[in-house]
Amino acid sequence: MPGEPSEYKPLPGGYDELVGENGQSRAELGKIPDLFLKKTPEDLAHTQNLAELSLRNQGVTFSVHSDQRGSEKIFPFCHIPRILSSSDWASLEQGLLQRLTALELFLADVYGEQKILAAGEVPREMVLSAKFFLPELVGVKPPHRTRIHIAGIDLIRDPQGNFLVLEDNLRTPSGVSYVLENRLVSKRVVPQALTEARVRPVDHYPTRLARILREISPSSTDDTCAVLLTPGPYNSAYFEHAFLARSTGIELVQPTDLYVDQHKVFMRTTRGPQRVHVIYRRIDDTFLDPDIFRSDSLLGIRGLINAYRNGNVALVNAPGNGVADDKAIYAFVPAMIRYYLGEEPKLAQVPTYVCARPEDRAYVLEHLEELVVKSTDETGGRGMLMGPQSTPEQRETFRQQIEADPRRYIAQPQINFSTCPTLDPKTKQLVARRIDLRPYILTGPSGSWVLPGGLTRIALEEGSYIVNSSQGGGSKDTWVQQAEVSS
Amino acid sequence: MISRVADHCFWLGRYLERAESIARTLNVTRDLALDGGFEPHQCWRPLLIVCGEEPIFLERFGASKIADGEIVQEFMSWDQQNPDSLLRIVSAARENAKAIRDLLPMEVWEICNELFLWLTNGARTTFLEERYEFYRTVRHQVQLMLGLMRGAMIHDTPLDFIWLGLMIERLGQTARMLDMHHYIFRSLTPAQTHQEVETAIWLSLMRACSAHESFLRQFQGRVSAQTAATFLFLESRFPRSVRYCTHVSYERLCDIRSPSERDLPGHRALECLHELDEWIAQVHPSQMKTPEIHDLLTHVVNEATTASNLIQREFLGG
Numbered sequence: 001m002p003g004e005p006s007e008y009k010p011l012p013g014g015y016d017e018l019v020g021e022n023g024q025s026r027a028e029l030g031k032i033p034d035l036f037l038k039k040t041p042e043d044l045a046h047t048q049n050l051a052e053l054s055l056r057n058q059g060v061t062f063s064v065h066s067d068q069r070g071s072e073k074i075f076p077f078c079h080i081p082r083i084l085s086s087s088d089w090a091s092l093e094q095g096l097l098q099r100l101t102a103l104e105l106f107l108a109d110v111y112g113e114q115k116i117l118a119a120g121e122v123p124r125e126m127v128l129s130a131k132f133f134l135p136e137l138v139g140v141k142p143p144h145r146t147r148i149h150i151a152g153i154d155l156i157r158d159p160q161g162n163f164l165v166l167e168d169n170l171r172t173p174s175g176v177s178y179v180l181e182n183r184l185v186s187k188r189v190v191p192q193a194l195t196e197a198r199v200r201p202v203d204h205y206p207t208r209l210a211r212i213l214r215e216i217s218p219s220s221t222d223d224t225c226a227v228l229l230t231p232g233p234y235n236s237a238y239f240e241h242a243f244l245a246r247s248t249g250i251e252l253v254q255p256t257d258l259y260v261d262q263h264k265v266f267m268r269t270t271r272g273p274q275r276v277h278v279i280y281r282r283i284d285d286t287f288l289d290p291d292i293f294r295s296d297s298l299l300g301i302r303g304l305i306n307a308y309r310n311g312n313v314a315l316v317n318a319p320g321n322g323v324a325d326d327k328a329i330y331a332f333v334p335a336m337i338r339y340y341l342g343e344e345p346k347l348a349q350v351p352t353y354v355c356a357r358p359e360d361r362a363y364v365l366e367h368l369e370e371l372v373v374k375s376t377d378e379t380g381g382r383g384m385l386m387g388p389q390s391t392p393e394q395r396e397t398f399r400q401q402i403e404a405d406p407r408r409y410i411a412q413p414q415i416n417f418s419t420c421p422t423l424d425p426k427t428k429q430l431v432a433r434r435i436d437l438r439p440y441i442l443t444g445p446s447g448s449w450v451l452p453g454g455l456t457r458i459a460l461e462e463g464s465y466i467v468n469s470s471q472g473g474g475s476k477d478t479w480v481q482q483a484e485v486s487s
Numbered sequence: 488m489i490s491r492v493a494d495h496c497f498w499l500g501r502y503l504e505r506a507e508s509i510a511r512t513l514n515v516t517r518d519l520a521l522d523g524g525f526e527p528h529q530c531w532r533p534l535l536i537v538c539g540e541e542p543i544f545l546e547r548f549g550a551s552k553i554a555d556g557e558i559v560q561e562f563m564s565w566d567q568q569n570p571d572s573l574l575r576i577v578s579a580a581r582e583n584a585k586a587i588r589d590l591l592p593m594e595v596w597e598i599c600n601e602l603f604l605w606l607t608n609g610a611r612t613t614f615l616e617e618r619y620e621f622y623r624t625v626r627h628q629v630q631l632m633l634g635l636m637r638g639a640m641i642h643d644t645p646l647d648f649i650w651l652g653l654m655i656e657r658l659g660q661t662a663r664m665l666d667m668h669h670y671i672f673r674s675l676t677p678a679q680t681h682q683e684v685e686t687a688i689w690l691s692l693m694r695a696c697s698a699h700e701s702f703l704r705q706f707q708g709r710v711s712a713q714t715a716a717t718f719l720f721l722e723s724r725f726p727r728s729v730r731y732c733t734h735v736s737y738e739r740l741c742d743i744r745s746p747s748e749r750d751l752p753g754h755r756a757l758e759c760l761h762e763l764d765e766w767i768a769q770v771h772p773s774q775m776k777t778p779e780i781h782d783l784l785t786h787v788v789n790e791a792t793t794a795s796n797l798i799q800r801e802f803l804g805g
Binding site: 050054187188191194195200201203213214247248250 | 517520521616686702709
């Protein structure tokens with residue numbers, strides 16, 4: 001009936017971000033959820049239209065490879081925010097910082113003395129066989145000893161409301177530009193709710209990033225030249241590359257703009273060669289330097305890795321980080337936290353069966369129908385089997401693949417992760433859709449900092465668990481509330 | 488050129504620039520206020536001070552309403568008794584444009600007229616429902632007029648007067664805006680003095696001066712009180728800096744009447760701008776810090792007012 005708020009029903013058995021078990025807005029979020037839940041479908045649809053128009057005008061797009069026309073699409077956005085209370089956020093933040101510290105120590109160790117392997121806490125062959133482990137870099141110390149300058153940790157929330165780490169992204173995590181752009185949209189279309197919710201700003205991320213890029217420079221910070229290296233306008237994340245270059249004030253360069261001479265990196269400019277000290281590269285390790293990785297690669301800068309080895313250029317993130325976000329190594333992160341920090345993990349993670357271990361493999365092959373199987377070195381939701389939703393043929397394919405190359409597979413129980421009220425574009429009703437959260441952590445010589453909020457991705461299809469943008473996912477603004485000021 | 492016509496040109500330039508600047512500043516201040524971390528009055532009061540409207544506002548609405556962004560925006564957009572409301576400024580720009588319709592490209596007059604008609608009929612809904620779009624439309628229509636005049640008029644005395652008015656207006660706006668943000672910076676409470684809040688202030692200032700990308704590129708993302716002030720005060724290549732606006736004002740006036748022709752009207756105005764231009768060239772980046780910068784900016788604002796008054800008196804019969 002027009003003029004009446006639609007009735008929102010969370011999914012049974014799951015945790016809903018805005019609505020509690022009693023069907024009312026969560027107490028810790030005050031009256032903010034009601035500012036959205038009590039709106040009429042017409043109002044919600046109107047605001048949603050404004051939001052989409054705004055995103056189109058801002059040119060917030062991504063290109064989809066599978067699309068024949070190579071057209072640019074708007075990253076689907078729902079204007080109803082995901083809201084996190086200040087206390088939920090505070091404990092999450094502590095957990096993320098602890099995890100990052102351990103992962104950073106792990107990388108330093110693996111590319112150094114390999115003590116944790118000697119101690120047997122992480123199986124040696126598991127590390128040495130990781131696709132993104134780079135033996136060429138053992139013994140190389142990056143400028144200022146930081147390797148994970150930018151991390152994106154994917155989290156989900158279980159039915160009890162606990163955050164669980166789903167995966168670590170320590171190579172070139174993407175998506176932060178959507179966090180900043182989504183906030184601009186919120187400011188435009190729901191200013192009143194944003195004011196009342198007292199949300200922590202996200203605007204200063206690029207300034208922090210720019211400072212870290214200067215701080216890790218092998219040169220004195222005053223004449224440092226930092227650049228952002230993009231594969232070019234045809235890359236699916238080009239929008240983000242341009243966004244970050246613009247908002248940090250650094251030059252956006254393509255591989256052909258750079259060359260290496262005498263182990264130093266230079267940029268070709270109208271005023272001759274200009275020395276480059278820091279490269280925030282949005283190119284995979286394997287395409288960085290054809291001398292080292294793929295001689296067939298047309299991308300890449302010949303001699304870059306040697307310049308890096310000589311300490312003449314800082315790479316953000318450091319090459320070789322992929323060994324730490326390998327999905328099989330993930331199973332050992334709690335062990336790393338205990339080994340390096342002598343602490344219990346503050347953030348839980350999803351129980352994981354590592355198919356390289358015979359007993360785990362046997363269990364996985366017997367329970368394919370219940371488990372989510374993931375390839376250890378793929379991203380973007382590719383190489384996955386969603387057991388409960390799969391067909392017998394799909395399970396058979398995965399069985400053969402696991403048996404052929406067990407190191408490449410892990411399996412996890414399917415977690416019924418949390419939902420958030422989302423506007424259904426067709427019916428204009430509020431529906432429960434599953435969401436995840438990717439917070440971003442910046443690390444420089446002076447420490448780590450977590451951007452308050454992060455990217456909330458939505459599985460837009462009813463009942464779906466797939467939030468990846470390449471597979472029809474969308475996003476929401478993430479509102480972290482300010483802590484009450486104690487006077 | 489007839490003095491009266493020159494007067495209309497000068498004020499058309501001033502009002503168009505003021506409309507754009509106020510629309511931009513209202514939008515940017517609104518963004519700043521939406522980010523937690525500031526008290527509403529810390530954002531809106533300085534805006535009223537920059538526009539010189541604080542006394543009128545206080546008298547009309549009382550001190551408590553200065554924290555109410557909606558009332559401030561209403562006052563600065565629609566108030567008939569506020570000479571600096573967008574409605575009154577655009578109306579004044581249109582009156583000046585109408586008086587020199589014969590001189591302006593047809594399109595410029597049409598856009599000016601359309602903008603005014605939209606404000607009196609239709610824009611109210613946009614203001615209430617899509618605030619960002621409202622400010623954006625005002626800015627874009629003004630920018631369109633400025634671009635058309637530069638691209639379609641003979642670069643001669645009439646356009647020189649329009650541009651002189653625009654640059655003098657912009658000079659005052661940039662100087663006051665910079666001063667206002669140093670004022671916010673100084674008024675932060677101890678709980679607020681951290682990197683996040685400071686960055687927000689200076690980036691907000693840069694957006695208010697259309698300087699966001701240029702500034703970040705110039706300093707590779709170094710955001711501080713000092714880099715912000717250095718850029719907006721001293722950067723001779725940025726078309727909204729104090730230095731640029733002063734210099735171009737002087738150049739326009741030189742084209743209107745050459746410094747060598749001492750007996751023509753406008754000699755004292757020219758000298759005033761020349762002195763200010765030379766004075767700015769002496770200012771050193773090390774002086775770009777709070778609170779010293781306040782005195783420098785006050786000098787700039789006063790001299791810009793003097794120059795404008797002299798132009799008015801010597802050329803325009805005012």
